[in-house]
Amino acid sequence: MNTQTSVQLRKKQVPIWNRISPNIMVFVSLVLGLIVWTLLAAIPTVGAIISSPLTIIKTFGTELASGRLWSNIWASVLRVLGGFSLGLLLAIPVAFLMGWYRTLRGLIEPWIQFFRTIPPIALIPLVIVAQGVGEGAKISVIFVATFLVMVISIYQGVRNVDVTLVKAARVLGATDRDIFLEVVVPASFPYILVGVRLGLASAWTTLVAAELTGASKGLGNMIMEAGLYFRMDLIILGIIVIGLIGYAMDKGVLYLERKLTGWQELRKS
Numbered sequence: 570m571n572t573q574t575s576v577q578l579r580k581k582q583v584p585i586w587n588r589i590s591p592n593i594m595v596f597v598s599l600v601l602g603l604i605v606w607t608l609l610a611a612i613p614t615v616g617a618i619i620s621s622p623l624t625i626i627k628t629f630g631t632e633l634a635s636g637r638l639w640s641n642i643w644a645s646v647l648r649v650l651g652g653f654s655l656g657l658l659l660a661i662p663v664a665f666l667m668g669w670y671r672t673l674r675g676l677i678e679p680w681i682q683f684f685r686t687i688p689p690i691a692l693i694p695l696v697i698v699a700q701g702v703g704e705g706a707k708i709s710v711i712f713v714a715t716f717l718v719m720v721i722s723i724y725q726g727v728r729n730v731d732v733t734l735v736k737a738a739r740v741l742g743a744t745d746r747d748i749f750l751e752v753v754v755p756a757s758f759p760y761i762l763v764g765v766r767l768g769l770a771s772a773w774t775t776l777v778a779a780e781l782t783g784a785s786k787g788l789g790n791m792i793m794e795a796g797l798y799f800r801m802d803l804i805i806l807g808i809i810v811i812g813l814i815g816y817a818m819d820k821g822v823l824y825l826e827r828k829l830t831g832w833q834e835l836r837k838s
Contacts, residue, residue, distance in 0.1 A: 620802040625809070628802040637791075642810065644786040648704065648779060649772045652711025656768055660719035661761065667720075668727025668757075669749065681720060689714040690778040702783030710779040711772050718771045719764035726760020727753060762826045766819055773815040 603622055610621035620628075632638035667674040689710050700706040730753050738748045780789035788807050795803035 618801055620805055624802050625806055628806050632803070632806065638810070640786050641788050641791045641807075642814070644784070645776055645780075645788040645811075646814065648707050648711060648787065649769075649776060651704075651708040652775075652779070653715045653768055653772045655708070655712045656715030656719055656772075657765065660716050660723055660764065660768075664720045664723035664764075665727055665749075665753075665757075667724050669753070678724075681717060684713070685717045685721065688778075689775045690781070693778065693781055697783070707779040707784065707787075711775050714771045714775040715768040719768040722764035722767055723757065723761050726757035726763075729760070730756045759826070759830050762822060762830065766822050769818050769822065770815060773811055776811065 606619070606622055610616045610619050610624075629638070663677065667677055692710060692713060696706045696709050700709060734752050734756065735748055738752050743751065776787070777789035777792060780787045780793070784790040788811050792804050792807040795801075795807065
């Protein structure tokens with residue numbers, strides 16, 4: 570059997586849907602989604618709640634021309650990045666300390682697991698009393714949500730470091746400091762990036778709750794004000810914008826993951 574024949578046989582064994590380009594599948598998914606959306610909006614009872622894509626495009630143009638959309642986007646992005654950055658800066662050292670020192674893990678982990686089950690929106694009254702209704706209150710709510718998500722992910726990365734690597738480093742005469750910096754940190758880095766992805770998603774999902782502390786600008790505030798006036802087109806526009814920005818940030822982190830963890834063996838799917 571020659572090489573060409575064997576290649577043809579392998580192609581026949583692969584299902585046809587696995588040979589379709591992922592970009593084509595994304596395009597097909599978007600087209601099908603728009604078709605379903607348009608059909609649902611054409612139903613009178615559903616159309617009163619779900620505005621049509623054409624209506625959303627018109628609303629987008631109006632909000633963009635007025636400048637309100639840009640100011641809302643900018644305010645929300647700053648809050649998300651502020652809370653997320655603080656959460657990441659604290660989550661990394663806390664997670665490594667929990668994973669490396671058993672005593673600290675016993676002291677810290679119960680509290681993290683306890684607060685992890687509390688929705689951030691439940692903290693809003695306390696945050697308002699403690700910090701008022703300024704930007705600090707909104708960033709604090711996002712900070713709590715992102716920190717609790719990221720610290721668990723990074724901690725699991727530290728705990729899952731291959732023991733064989735640690736033992737091999739000790740045999741070669743490495744100190745605890747060397748093992749930590751040269752073995753544990755690099756092995757945990759993929760988990761840090763996973764934590765970043767989860768933290769960003771948590772930050773955007775907490776945004777609306779954070780802006781309940783009193784905001785004059787922001788995508789969450791735009792959605793809530795639109796709800797008071799039954800502006801369903803503006804509500805859906807706000808949801809779409811949040812989703813698109815979050816999706817773009819997630820893809821950015823994925824790109825960094827591919828560049829920085831290229832040494833890892835990844836499963837092809």
